[in-house]
Amino acid sequence: MAMRYCALLVICLTSDFAAGNLISQNNTFNSTFRLTPAQIAATNLTNATVQNVEIALRFERSNNAGYLIQDDPFYHVPASYNSQDPPPPGTILKVEEHTNLTLYTIPNSISMSRFLYVSETFNGSSVPASAYVLVKISASAQPIEDYANNATNLTACKDGNASTGPLYPTIGLCHGTSGQTQACAPSGLRSLWDDFHEPFALALAGYAVVAPDYVGLGVPNITSPYFILPSQANDLYHSVAAAQSHWPGMLSKEFVIAGQSQGGAVAWAAAQRQHQRPVEGYLGTMAASPFTDVIADIVADNAAENNARVAGIAQGLDTVLPDFSISDWLTPLGVARWNLVQEIKGCGTTGGQLSAAEGGTLQILKDGWNETWAADWYRNNTMNGGKAFAGPMLVIQGTQDPNANEPVTSKSVNETCVLYPDSQLEYIRWENITHVPVLYAAQHLWLDWIKDRFDGVAATEGCSVETKSPPRGVNGVQFAGFNDNTWFIEYDVYGI
Incomplete structure (x- = not known):
């Protein structure tokens, strides 16, 4: 059933405020999800895990923008789409020109469009996917030659036609892990998943943000090739190309790639792809907290929450390797738990609860999973670093x-700098900073770096490494832990 609970909540509470009755904001989730006895028995869940999973899924569903993503008709591919003879990658399939922003928690002055387009799998076949575009009411400054070289845009600007001008400098944004099922598409989440970490910050700075959901998130009946990084790099390039083709008078042909976490890994993979398959207009890549050797990161961390990442990668491998099955890496219990994630369309929080295995007392992953032939294939085909990049x-x-x-x-x-010393790689480490907060610590720097790319400022030649420390020490500096926010985004239901 389609759920429009968010809009209903706003209307009711605003009505109360108009009557002069201030009430506290909702502190429960707009979902009544319950696991069935059969689901609980099939996955050997304790009462505590049942409670955690139910709360996690209610939380995730409450972040949906108006509809559950799996119920949102926007994500249905047009009937004219022929999967046996699909259009080429980069083709637009459907456009929602003006997304209903009353269902989202997006900053004022920003508009949003969603679209479906054709992407490309790791093995080269065409596949439908979803994405969104954010633009501010005004673009950041562009060099005058950008307008002079675009006759259509120049005429539109002279005529005052805001629908086709001015050009917005384009960012191809790769999001961090939201999950591995259809329900986890950032374009259908109220704060677009990464909110002020990246998309809001970039849009407010005057950039056009083009952000793919990644194949398997949003559009139904497609398995997510999770963390098969060249696949997500394809999503990035083809979504940008599709958006540029549909809004040629609004989006610049020049673009910068950016991303953090999984998105940082995708951004680095996209830079490697650019070296092999150059795309006109590419200006550079910003990769924050990037996964480079993913299995090495997982083994180094050795935390129970990595079970969900490994299971997701196994799901991804299952989409590209005909001789691999998810059961090659997961125990029967692990397979049953992961099947439940797919059945209830859980995302990152739910998957983490189901994969934690009651604090490690139950085994989700098979011993030696990371020493199998599939692990070797994965390292060789998804590694970032030690390879040429643009x-x-x-x-x-x-x-x-x-x-x-x-x-x-x-x-x-x-390794990359030793092999490619002239590769224009700038590496900056930030002391005492964790995974997401590095985006805040370095925000001024990466925004300035991106602006330099569009302004035509020459990048530093060769490789450079720098470490930055808090000038006042760590005392008095906000450090909030791993996932790092001391706040969350919620509706202002009173309009005050």
Whole structure:
């Protein structure tokens, strides 16, 4: 059943305020999900885990924008789409020009569109996917030659036609892990998953943000090739191309790639793809907290929450390797738990609860999973670092990151710089900073770096490594732990 609970909540509470009755904001979740006895028995869940999973899924569903993503008709591919003879990658399939922003928690002055387009799998076949575009009411400044070289846009600007001008400098944004099922598409989440970490910050700075959901998130009946990084790099390029083709008078042909966490890994993979398959207009890549050697990061962390990442990667491998099955890496219990994630369409929080295995007392992963032939294939085909890439590239990394491990990232940077010393790689480590907060610690720097790319400022030649420390020491500096926010985004239901 389609759920429009968010809009209903706003209307009711605003009505109360108009009558002069201030009431507290809702502190419960707009979902009544319950696991069935059969689901609980099939996955050997304790009462505590049942409670945690139910709360996690209610939380996730409450973050949906108006509809549950799996019920939102926007994600249905047009009937004219022929999967046996699909259009080429980069083709637009459907456009929602003006997304209903009353269902989202997006900053004022920003508009949003969603679209479906054709992407490309790891093995080269066409596949439908979803994405969104954010633009501010005004673009950041563009060099005058950008307008002079675009006759359509120049005429539109002279005529005052805001629908086709001015050009917005384009960012291809790769999001961090939201989950591995259809229900986890950032374009259908109220704060677009990464909110002020990246998409809001970039849009407010005057950029056009083009952000793919990644194949398997949003559009139904497609398995997510989770963390098969070249696949997500394809999503990035083809979503940008599709958006540029549909809004040629609004989006610049020049673009910068950016991303953090899984998105940082995708951004680095996209820079490697650009070296092999150059795309016109590419200006550079910013990769924050990037996974480089993913299995090394997981083994170094050795935390129970990595069970969900490994299961997700196994799901991804199942989409590209005909001789691999998820059961090659997961125990029967692990397979049953992961099947339940798919059945109830859980995302990152729910998957983490189901994969934690009651604090490690139950085994989710098979011993030696990371020493199998499939693990070797995965390393060889998804590794970031030690490979040629198209620069310039800025890599930022927190030294206390327990997820994308700093020693692993530094090793990958060093290997790349030894092999490709002229590759224009700028690496900056931030002391005492963890996974997501590195985006806040370095925000001024990466925004300035991106602006330089569009302004035509020459990037530093060769490789450079720098470490930044808090000038006042760590005392008095906000450190909020791994996932790092001391706040969350909620509706202002009173309009005050």
